[in-house]
Amino acid sequence: MAGILIYSEKSKSVYELLTAAKLISKETGLKIKAVSINNEEQASELAGKGAEVYKINNDEIKIIDTAGLASVLQQAAAKLDTNIILLASNRRGKELSGRLAQKLAGGCLNDVLSLQVNEKKIECMKNALGGATVATQSIETANKIIALAPKALEAAGEEAGGSINDLEIEVKPTELRLIESRSKAGDAVDIEAAEVLVAVGLGADQEDLKTAEKMAKALGGELACSKPMATDRKWLPEDRLIGLSGKKCKPNLAILLGISGQVQFMVGIREAGTIVAVNTDENANIMQMADYKMVAKIKDFLPEFIERIKID
Numbered sequence: 001m002a003g004i005l006i007y008s009e010k011s012k013s014v015y016e017l018l019t020a021a022k023l024i025s026k027e028t029g030l031k032i033k034a035v036s037i038n039n040e041e042q043a044s045e046l047a048g049k050g051a052e053v054y055k056i057n058n059d060e061i062k063i064i065d066t067a068g069l070a071s072v073l074q075q076a077a078a079k080l081d082t083n084i085i086l087l088a089s090n091r092r093g094k095e096l097s098g099r100l101a102q103k104l105a106g107g108c109l110n111d112v113l114s115l116q117v118n119e120k121k122i123e124c125m126k127n128a129l130g131g132a133t134v135a136t137q138s139i140e141t142a143n144k145i146i147a148l149a150p151k152a153l154e155a156a157g158e159e160a161g162g163s164i165n166d167l168e169i170e171v172k173p174t175e176l177r178l179i180e181s182r183s184k185a186g187d188a189v190d191i192e193a194a195e196v197l198v199a200v201g202l203g204a205d206q207e208d209l210k211t212a213e214k215m216a217k218a219l220g221g222e223l224a225c226s227k228p229m230a231t232d233r234k235w236l237p238e239d240r241l242i243g244l245s246g247k248k249c250k251p252n253l254a255i256l257l258g259i260s261g262q263v264q265f266m267v268g269i270r271e272a273g274t275i276v277a278v279n280t281d282e283n284a285n286i287m288q289m290a291d292y293k294m295v296a297k298i299k300d301f302l303p304e305f306i307e308r309i310k311i312d
């Protein structure tokens with residue numbers, strides 16, 4: 001009998017992992033253990049959500065050293081008798097899952113969108129064929145490392161019964177040194193967290209872009225874009241890119257301007273609550289997926305829309 005271990009340095013993600021762990025635990029009876037590294041606040045919040053938390057306090061652990069982190073988690077998994085390890089599928093989490101799988105001779109799945117337990121087997125749902133379909137995959141090895149996409153599940157709520165324990169881990173000093181950390185060039189926006197997104201595609205010109213930005217701000221949202229707007233035209237930074245090669249977003253409202261709705265784009269927005277599409281082509285793919293469709297030029301739509309919702 002082994003158990004489930006959850007870890008992410010990002011608190012928001014680890015609370016979502018706790019939800020996934022509870023789902024697995026409910027069906028399998030396995031115990032959940034949460035590891036928190038050099039983060040007192042996260043440890044106490046996890047305990048407040050009912051988790052059995054193991055705090056590792058050691059200044060030699062450097063989060064930037066993914067190989068070192070994998071070794072820490074490998075030891076934690078052994079000491080805590082856990083064989084199912086849930087990580088966040090962010091950049092670091094994806095690297096960590098591969099490294100950990102190699103160390104534990106287990107299988108790993110990244111970018112998992114949801115999971116379910118079927119006859120004690122954990123089934124993971126992931127986009128496949130460039131997002132055209134969703135595949136159900138499971139890991140056959142005893143050790144399983146599963147990295148869940150951000151916002152795949154709701155964060156766990158408050159629950160009684162949590163505890164905080166100390167865990168000693170042997171840490172080899174790393175050769176890696178953090179010399180300087182700088183925020184990304186550009187405006188480092190988090191479109192994944194936005195409740196409202198106004199996204200522009202190749203149907204937009206520079207003037208449309210400016211108006212769309214104004215509208216996004218007025219709606220309390222963020223401006224985002226399709227890939228060619230960021231990588232070909234370079235009108236917007238890549239951290240605003242939605243889709244397979246960019247961010248997977250789940251806003252309440254997505255207003256898509258001049259975007260055709262290719263599958264690689266839709267993968268990143270299909271979980272939106274409401275999709276409004278503005279396109280001159282009534283047969284564009286996006287029109288089949290949108291909740292509200294406007295066959296119009298962006299230039300004709302935007303001023304009228306802005307007027308109706310009374311944006312100055």
Ligand SMILES: Cc1cc2nc3c(=O)[nH]c(=O)nc-3n(C[C@H](O)[C@H](O)[C@H](O)COP(=O)(O)OP(=O)(O)OC[C@H]3O[C@@H](n4cnc5c(N)ncnc54)[C@H](O)[C@@H]3O)c2cc1C
Nearest residue numbers: 201202203226227243244245258259260264265280297298
């Ligand atoms: C491996 C791979 C990964 C990819 N990853 C991504 C990704 O992550 N994200 C992504 O976006 N793409 C991705 N792509 C590219 C994707 O396939 C499409 O090429 C891209 O999404 C198209 O962008 P678009 O909709 O802005 O442009 P287009 O497909 O050119 O669509 C422009 C739309 O604007 C409409 N239009 C034109 N003028 C106006 C106007 N004045 N007013 C209103 N509408 C107008 C047109 O009718 C058209 O529908 C990927 C492709 C590959 C092969």
